[in-house]
Amino acid sequence: MTTTIPRVARRRTTSRSTGRSGAAVIRPSFAWAVPATLFFVLFAVLPLVLVAVLSFTSWDGISSPEFVGVDNWKALIHDHTMIQSLWLSVVITVLGVVVQTPLSILLGVWAAGKQRNRAVLSAVYFVPLLLSATAVSVLWRALLDPNFGVPAQAKWLFGDGNLLGMQKSAIGVLVFVGAWQYTPFHTLIYQGATRAIPQVLYQAAAIDGAGTVRQFFHITLPQLRNTMITSMILMVVGGLTTFDTVLILTQGGPGTDTTISAYYMYQRAFKSFDFGGGSAIALVLVLVATIISLIVVRVSGYDKMRSTSEGL
Amino acid sequence: MKKRAWLPRAVAGGVTLVLGLTLAACGGGSGSSNGSGTFHVLVYGDASNKVEKQIVDTFNKTSKVKAVMDTIPGADYQQKLQTIINTKQAPDVFFNWGGGSIQPFVKANLLMPLDGFIAKDPALKSDFLPSVFNGAVVDGKSYGIPMRGTQPVLLFNNQKVLKDAGITPPQTWDDLIADVKVLKSKGITPIALGGGDKWPTQMWYEYLYDRVAGPGLFEKALSGDKSAWNSADSRKALSMLKQLVDAGAFGSNYDSVKYTDGGSVALVATGKAGFELMGSWYYSQQQQDHPDFAKNGLGYSAFPAVAGGKGDPNDVVGNTNNYYSVLKKTKYPDAVAQFLKLMYSDEFVKAQLAIGNLPTTTNTPQFLSTSANPAYSQYQYDLVKKAPSFQLSWDQAYPPAAMTQIYTAVQEFVDGKENADGFIKAMQALPTA
Numbered sequence: 001m002t003t004t005i006p007r008v009a010r011r012r013t014t015s016r017s018t019g020r021s022g023a024a025v026i027r028p029s030f031a032w033a034v035p036a037t038l039f040f041v042l043f044a045v046l047p048l049v050l051v052a053v054l055s056f057t058s059w060d061g062i063s064s065p066e067f068v069g070v071d072n073w074k075a076l077i078h079d080h081t082m083i084q085s086l087w088l089s090v091v092i093t094v095l096g097v098v099v100q101t102p103l104s105i106l107l108g109v110w111a112a113g114k115q116r117n118r119a120v121l122s123a124v125y126f127v128p129l130l131l132s133a134t135a136v137s138v139l140w141r142a143l144l145d146p147n148f149g150v151p152a153q154a155k156w157l158f159g160d161g162n163l164l165g166m167q168k169s170a171i172g173v174l175v176f177v178g179a180w181q182y183t184p185f186h187t188l189i190y191q192g193a194t195r196a197i198p199q200v201l202y203q204a205a206a207i208d209g210a211g212t213v214r215q216f217f218h219i220t221l222p223q224l225r226n227t228m229i230t231s232m233i234l235m236v237v238g239g240l241t242t243f244d245t246v247l248i249l250t251q252g253g254p255g256t257d258t259t260i261s262a263y264y265m266y267q268r269a270f271k272s273f274d275f276g277g278g279s280a281i282a283l284v285l286v287l288v289a290t291i292i293s294l295i296v297v298r299v300s301g302y303d304k305m306r307s308t309s310e311g312l
Numbered sequence: 313m314k315k316r317a318w319l320p321r322a323v324a325g326g327v328t329l330v331l332g333l334t335l336a337a338c339g340g341g342s343g344s345s346n347g348s349g350t351f352h353v354l355v356y357g358d359a360s361n362k363v364e365k366q367i368v369d370t371f372n373k374t375s376k377v378k379a380v381m382d383t384i385p386g387a388d389y390q391q392k393l394q395t396i397i398n399t400k401q402a403p404d405v406f407f408n409w410g411g412g413s414i415q416p417f418v419k420a421n422l423l424m425p426l427d428g429f430i431a432k433d434p435a436l437k438s439d440f441l442p443s444v445f446n447g448a449v450v451d452g453k454s455y456g457i458p459m460r461g462t463q464p465v466l467l468f469n470n471q472k473v474l475k476d477a478g479i480t481p482p483q484t485w486d487d488l489i490a491d492v493k494v495l496k497s498k499g500i501t502p503i504a505l506g507g508g509d510k511w512p513t514q515m516w517y518e519y520l521y522d523r524v525a526g527p528g529l530f531e532k533a534l535s536g537d538k539s540a541w542n543s544a545d546s547r548k549a550l551s552m553l554k555q556l557v558d559a560g561a562f563g564s565n566y567d568s569v570k571y572t573d574g575g576s577v578a579l580v581a582t583g584k585a586g587f588e589l590m591g592s593w594y595y596s597q598q599q600q601d602h603p604d605f606a607k608n609g610l611g612y613s614a615f616p617a618v619a620g621g622k623g624d625p626n627d628v629v630g631n632t633n634n635y636y637s638v639l640k641k642t643k644y645p646d647a648v649a650q651f652l653k654l655m656y657s658d659e660f661v662k663a664q665l666a667i668g669n670l671p672t673t674t675n676t677p678q679f680l681s682t683s684a685n686p687a688y689s690q691y692q693y694d695l696v697k698k699a700p701s702f703q704l705s706w707d708q709a710y711p712p713a714a715m716t717q718i719y720t721a722v723q724e725f726v727d728g729k730e731n732a733d734g735f736i737k738a739m740q741a742l743p744t745a
Contacts, residue, residue, distance in 0.1 A: 060394070061395055062394060064420070146569060147584060148578060160563070162567060165508075165565055166509065251510070253510065253567065254567045254723055254725060255508075255730075267716050270391050271716050273394055
């Protein structure tokens with residue numbers, strides 16, 4: 001394997017030097033793509049197709065799946081929990097983006113600087129990302145216990161501490177815990193992107209008399225545009241598939257107040273053993289995530305990949 | 313050119329082959345391991361496995377056909393069981409909760425009725441308390457042999473809190489309401505409730521429905537007669553529960569409290585709450601989390617009687633027991649029958665009592681003094697023995713498909729998000745086998 005790469009490369013140069021035409025000769029054989037394609041087909045395309053097929057069946061996991069036509073889909077349309085769950089997914093995703101983006105931009109830009117304490121604080125700040133989402137949820141669950149956690153000590157702020165017992169505060173907790181864990185990741189992305197901004201821009205701005213704040217709004221932010229979109233798409237996809245925090249913190253409760261689509265899918269398939277209905281929800285989720293990603297890409301012009309370093 | 317491409321192709325081919333083989337291996341698995349004179353016993357993986365292992369060892373000492381014990385860790389048990397039960401990897405004998413938990417398997421024609429075994433050895437039935445044995449009877453046929461301890465739900469209390477407030481464990485519903493008012497006026501949460509887990513909330517419904525309407529109402533509803541939920545008794549039970557909630561019995565933040573993370577357990581142990589309705593495993597939980605309190609301050613009583621109610625005040629609800637059920641496809645029914653007979657042996661009873669479980673065999677009383685806490689064991693045993701009816705928890709009596717809907721309904725009604733009509737409608741929509 002190790003010898004192949006130089007061999008192919010060498011061949012490429014020789015063929016070019018001998019003047020043989022045709023890119024087809026130069027391009028590495030399709031065989032190179034087979035392993036990756038195979039993995040993708042086996043573990044992504046095939047399951048997706050199977051889920052699509054399952055969504056037209058009634059299957060409890062014991063007997064063989066029974067074809068029921070569009071029954072699952074019809075039921076979904078009239079299922080108010082499903083409609084509510086989509087709405088909740090969108091709310092949690094949007095709140096996640098709104099909370100995490102400004103925070104991670106500010107932190108990322110700060111962490112890209114050359115302050116003395118920067119490295120240490122950045123490292124500390126990175127820790128939440130290293131923990132599993134489940135562990136983080138268990139931790140916050142204990143910290144937010146109304147009788148023995150923080151709310152019991154700060155009644156002026158939390159009232160009776162019924163944070164997970166009411167819809168608004170439960171959503172707030174989910175967004176907060178998500179942000180606590182994933183902001184460091186996006187901070188890291190912004191830190192890298194900020195470092196890549198050419199210093200000449202800042203030097204020129206400084207000569208023109210722009211202060212730190214103006215430099216931030218007129219140089220840093222526009223330069224981070226593409227990074228912002230990358231980070232937002234990651235947040236959207238992550239937000240729509242939020243699962244572990246809901247499972248540990250609220251279990252979709254109170255009632256169905258935080259039953260987001262991904263959790264509802266799990267509930268239907270693996271708690272109620274209705275794999276047909278669960279598959280239909282899964283497909284809806286795939287569709288919604290695809291549409292939202294496409295919209296983000298279109299609206300932002302990400303597909304055109306305009307460079308931010310034009311004229312440099 | 314032909315020469316150049318051989319390596320990448322070989323690599324790709326190799327990868328394909330390896331992948332194919334691995335996947336094939338996944339599919340094949342250990343299907344043939346049932347062949348050579350063994351049968352598999354699948355058990356819910358937890359601390360009680362010690363006893364199950366011991367019984368399997370005892371069985372293997374004398375039997376030619378050997379039993380092999382497999383476990384699946386707690387929370388995933390039902391899911392994993394559901395996925396393997398109709399495959400080659402399915403066990404011969406498996407742990408379950410009786411009632412609705414095995415109903416889908418009975419319907420799929422996978423389970424062996426044990427009436428044949430019982431005809432040959434009547435003790436397989438007569439040596440168990442009837443209210444418990446009946447927990448695994450489906451459509452008049454027996455499908456399970458009790459294989460662990462019974463877990464009735466009791467009303468636990470903090471003796472010191474009650475004493476300081478000048479009250480005693482309630483005998484009647486009116487006593488309970490009065491106690492709630494006294495405790496509330498003293499700034500103590502009257503009753504701890506792990507509402508975040510949802511199933512502890514369900515226990516209040518189970519007992520109230522039983523006390524008000526008797527066990528018949530739920531049996532009727534479970535058998536598919538949805539009008540039961542809309543009966544006058546059903547509405548009365550709901551209004552009584554509402555009355556309790558409105559009296560502030562559970563405080564206001566119970567939905568943020570869980571039993572499973574020790575929240576409600578600590579409330580009672582630290583004297584911040586007076587009562588908690590919970591299964592008999594509560595005692596060992598307190599022993600583990602708050603040993604001093606379990607020893608000196610933990611009191612318990614039966615659920616209060618309801619004046620004018622149709623249910624017998626001696627009725628209990630909870631987990632009747634766990635059961636071993638047998639799959640039809642087993643190759644060694646005779647060996648399995650011999651194995652099941654050990655579930656009423658003296659050795660089994662003693663081993664269960666030693667780890668704090670309370671078996672439900674008729675020979676249990678003679679060993680009660682050897683239990684970890686004889687008084688507590690005796691109390692429970694008498695409670696279960698004299699109970700005319702032992703209602704299996706609703707979430708386990710219904711097929712697994714109904715569980716999340718039950719949880720949502722019980723939580724939303726207690727929270728006031730749904731009124732009685734909403735609750736009744738939700739319960740009527742449940743799938744009934």
